[in-house]
Amino acid sequence: MGRIRILQIVVVAVFAVLASRLFYIQVLDSRYKREARNNVLRHEVQYPPRGEVYDRNGEFLVRSRESYDLMVVPRDMKPFDTLLMSRVLGVTPEKIKRNIARATAYSRRRPSVVLPMLSKEEKSRLDECDFPGFYTVFRTVRSYPRKIGGNLLGSVGEVSPRVIERDSYYKSGDYIGESGVELAYEEALRGVKGVKVNVVDVHGITKGSYNDGEFDTVPVPGAAIVSTIDAELQAFGEELLAGKVGSIVAIEPSTGEILVMVSSPTYDPDELVGRERGNHYMELLGNPRRPMFNRAVMAKYPPGSTFKLVNGLIGMQEGVVRPETTYPCHNGYTVGRGVKCHSHASPLNLIDAVKTSCNAYFCYVFRNIIDNPKYGSVKRGFDVWNEYVRSFGFGRKLDSDFIGELNGNVPTSEFYDKRYNGRWNSLTTVSLSIGQGELGCTPLQMANLAAIVANRGYYYIPHVVRSVEGRDSLDMRFYRKHYTKVDTKYFEPVVEGMWRAVHRDGTARVAYVEGLDICGKTGTAQNPHGRDHSTFLSFAPRNNPRIAVSVYVEHGIWGATVAAPVASLIIEKYLTGEVSRPELVEQVKQLNLNYSYYDRQQK
Amino acid sequence: MTGSRNNEGGRLFAGGVDWVSVGIYLLLVLMGWLNIYAAVYDEAHASIFDIGQRYGMQGVWIGVSLFMGLVVLLLDDKYYHILAYPLYGLSLLLLAATLVVGREVNGAKSWIFLGPVALQPAEFVKFTTALALARLMSTYSFSIRKTGDILRICVLLLVPMAIILLQNDTGSAIVYTAFAFVLYREGLNGWLYLAMIMVVSLFVFSFLLSPAFLLVLLIVACTLFQALGNGNWRESLVYVSGVALLTLAFYFLGRAAGWGFTLHGVLLAVSLLSLIPVAIYAYRARLRTVYLYLLLFLGSITFTYMTDFAFGKMQPHQQERILDLFGIENDLQGAGYNVNQSKIAIGSGGLTGKGFLNGTQTKYNFVPEQSTDFIFCTVGEEWGFAGALVVLALFCILILRIMKMGERQMEPFGRIYCYSVAAVFLFHVFVNVGMTIGVMPVIGIPLPFFSYGGSSLISFTLLFFVAVRLDAGKRRELPVD
Incomplete structure (x- = not known):
C-alpha cells in the first residue's frame, strides 16, 4: 500500500472517529439531553395562599399573612458577605452558614x-443587597386573630x-398542616401549587419563561x-379552664356540630408561627402539663358517675329495670x-337515683344486665352490655373529621377472661x-353521650367543619343519624333525672x-x-x-x-x-387546683 | 505587460482555480460566522454586522481574509517560493518580539497589541513554517534519508515550537507535530512512525492499566511476537511459565517472611533478571531478533516509568486534563467542567439540533470559550448530529482535496506545501473537535474558519489560498507544455 493511500486512510479514519463519537453522544x-435541561431549566414553585378559617359566625379563626422564604441554589452561589446577610435578616452568621451547608448537602x-x-x-431590605444564588419566594403564614384553639386549629409546619x-x-420546604383542622382539611386548605418554568443562564440569572410559559x-x-x-x-x-387541666366539648345535638373544643392547658397558636416556632415548640414539649396534648380527643378518662346514664338506659332497654323500680342504698x-x-x-327509683347519683342503684342495674338469665352466662351478658355501650360511641373512634381521635376503652369479656383466667362474674x-x-x-365521646341523651337516642357524628369553599356539602356521614341500641322512649326518665x-x-x-x-x-x-376528676354532662334546654x-377537669374534686x-x-x-x-x-377562675401529678415530673 | 497579465488573470480564474475547494472554504467560513453569531447572540445587538460584537468583528475579519485570499490568487506563484525563507524569518522575529512586548491573555503571552488590533503571531508562523519547510525539502540536494537534512528539518520546526513554548502556549506548539504527516509522505522512515504509535499507546496504557498488568502484557506480547517470528514456541512457553512461577514463589516467600513484597515489584525484578538467561539463549541459538525484542522490552519499561516521571513534572492543570480525558478523575466542577459542559451542549443537540439561535447551553454561557475554542459546541447543539456531520464532511473533503492538489503539483515545493496545509488543518480539526467531545485532552487551539479571531482566520485563509494558487499555477502551465 502506498504512502499516499495510507495518509488518505488516516484522514478518513480521523473523521470516522469523530463522527462515531458524535453519533454516540x-x-x-x-x-446529555437530561443534563442540558437541568442546566437551563429552573422550576420555580408558585405557592398558593393557604385557605383561611372562619368560625360559625364568620369571625376569623385563622388568617393567612404574606411572608417570604429565602431560598438558595448552592451551585449558583458566589462568595458573599455572611455578616451583611446576618445583619439584614437578624440571625447569626453561624445559622446562615449551617443552613447553607445543609442545603448543599441536600442538592x-x-x-x-x-x-x-x-x-x-x-424581604425588601434583602432585595436592596445582591446575593447571587439567593432568592425569595412568596409564601403565606398563619396568624390567629383570637389566639384561641391551639390544639383545635392545629399548626402548619x-x-x-x-x-x-x-x-x-x-x-422539600413545602408547608403542611400538622395537627388539628390544619391537618384534617389539609387538602382543601393547601390549594394547588403552581409552577413557572424559567430558563436561566450559567449564573442562575433568569433569562425568561421556557417555551413562552x-x-x-x-x-x-x-x-x-x-x-x-x-x-x-x-x-x-379557654378562659374558664385557664390554670386547670381538662377539657370542654360542646356539641349542637341537632347537627353534631362542635361548638367548643377546649383542651387545657392550651397555648397561643401564634407562637407556632414564624422563625421562633422551633423554640416555642420545644418549650411546649417540655411543659409537664403537656399543652400540645389534645385532651378533648386523646385523653382517656374514667367517665365516673356520668356513665350511670348509659347503664340506666341499657337496663331499661333490657327490661331488667323500670323507671319506678326501687333499690335500697x-x-x-x-x-x-x-x-x-x-x-x-x-330506697330510690331510677329517676331519683340519677338525680342523687346513687352508686348502689346502678350496681343493681348493672348486675341485672350482666346476670340476665336469658343470656345464660356472665360472659354472654357482658358481651351484650359491651355492644350497647359501643352503640353509644364509646370504645371506638367516632369517625369525626378531627384527626387524632382515640378509641378510648370499653373492656370486653375476653379481656376479663384473660385477666381473671376465666373466673370472674358481674x-x-x-x-x-x-x-x-x-x-x-x-x-368528645362524653359530649357525644350528652348529645345522645339530648336527642333521646341518636347522634350525628361530631365535626368541627361546617362548610368548605367550593364544596356543596361535607362528607355524607355527617348528615346521618346514628341510633343507639336503646329506644327513644327509655330516655325520658333519664332526662327527668338529669333535670331534677x-x-x-x-x-x-x-x-x-x-x-x-x-x-x-x-x-x-x-x-x-391524685384527687378525683370533676366531670359534668349536660344539655339545654330540656x-x-x-x-x-x-366538661372534664382533672383533679377537680367533685x-x-x-x-x-x-x-x-x-x-x-x-x-x-x-x-x-x-x-x-x-x-x-380563682379555684386553685393542685396538679402535683404533672408538676412533679418537671424535676 | 499589462495585456499579458490580464490574459494570465483571465485564464487563472477560468480553469486553474479549484473552485470546489474555494466553495467549501467559503461555506465553512460562512457557517463559522453564523455559529459565532449564535454563540454570542444578544437580542440588544441583533445585527450580525454590529462590529461592537464578536460576530460583527468576525465579519470584518472575513472581509479582510477574502481580500487577502484574492491577493494571494493574483500574485505569481513563484513569489511564495522566493519569499518562503524571508517570511519565515520575519515571522520568527515577530514571534520572538512577542516574548518581549507581548501581553498575557489566559496565561499565554502570545498577543501583540497594535492599537485596537490584537495579533497572535503564532498563528501566522504555521503558514510561514509550511512555506519554509516546502522550500527546504524541495531543495535540489535535499534527501529525507540524510541525517543532516533531517536535522535541518528538526531545527526549522523546533525553533518556532520552542519560542511558542516559551510563551506558555503549549497547544499552539504541539501543532508543529502535525508536520510528521508531511514527512511521512516525503518518505521518512516508517519504523519511526510505528515506534511513535507504540510510544503513544504505551503512554495511554500506562494510565489506563495497573503497572503490574501492563508489565504482564509487555512480557506476553514480546514473547509472543518473538515466537511468531522464530517459531520457538516451546522455549517461549517455558520462559513465560518460568517467570510466572518464580514470581509467585518469591512473592509468597517474601510475604511469608514479612518483607512487604508487591506482586509488581517481584515481577519486575524477576523479568529483568530473566533477560540474562534470555540473552545467553539468543547467543547460543543465534536468534538475532530476540535481541531486538529484548531491547524493545527494556525500552518500553523505561518509557512507562519515564511517563510517570514526566507526568509528575507537568503542571497541575495539564495533569488534570489528561486524567480527565482517560476518565480516571471526574471532577465535573473543576478540571472536567469545561469538557462536561461542552459534551452536554453537543449531546443535547440530538440528531437534528435545536435550531439556529435556539441553543440554550451555548447561549446562556454554560459552555466556556464558546466563540473561540469551543465553537463546535454551537454547531453540535443547534444543528445536531446532521449539522456536525456536514461540517466534518466538508473538512474531510477539503483536506483530501488539498492532498490531491499536492499530488498534482509538478514541483516538490508545491506538494510539500499542500501536504503541510492538509496536516495543519487535520490536526486542528481533530484536536479541536476531539476535545469538545472528550476524545482529546483540552488543548486550546482554534477550529479552522469557525473559531472567532482575526489572526487564526487570516492565517488559515493564507495557508489555504496559497495551496489553491500553487495548484492553479500548475494547471496554467499544462496547456503551454
Missing part, C-alpha cells in the same frame, strides 16, 4: 430554604422527609373553611367488696356500673340558671394519679336542646366543684349571649 446517549442544583418566613420588611417520600405532591401552571388558592366552632364561646371556655352497695355511696334517701366488674374500672372515654339533678336539689344545683331548663349529670371519677356540653359551674356558664353564654353570674366566673 448526540444520538445514542440521552444523558447543589435544587433550591432549598435557607431561612423561612421572612417578613415583608426583611415544614413538610417532613417521610411525608415527601409518601406523597409526591410535597417537596407552555409548561407553567397557575397556583389555585386554598379553600376557605367555615368551622362549627363559636369563637366567642371557645375563648370563654345503705351508704353504698354492700355485696362483695362493696361500693360506697353518700347518704341520701332510700361482681368482679361492678365498678363499671358507676363509670370506673377499665372504662376510658374521651371528652339541676332543678330539684340534686347533685348539680350549682348549674341552675333560671329559664334555661338545664339538664345535667355530675361525675366524680376516682383515678390513680326540650329541643341546642347545646350539649361535657363534679359540682368545677365541671358543673363551667358547663352551666358555657350553656348560659351560648343560649343567652351573656353571663349573669360574674361571681361564679370569678369563683371558677
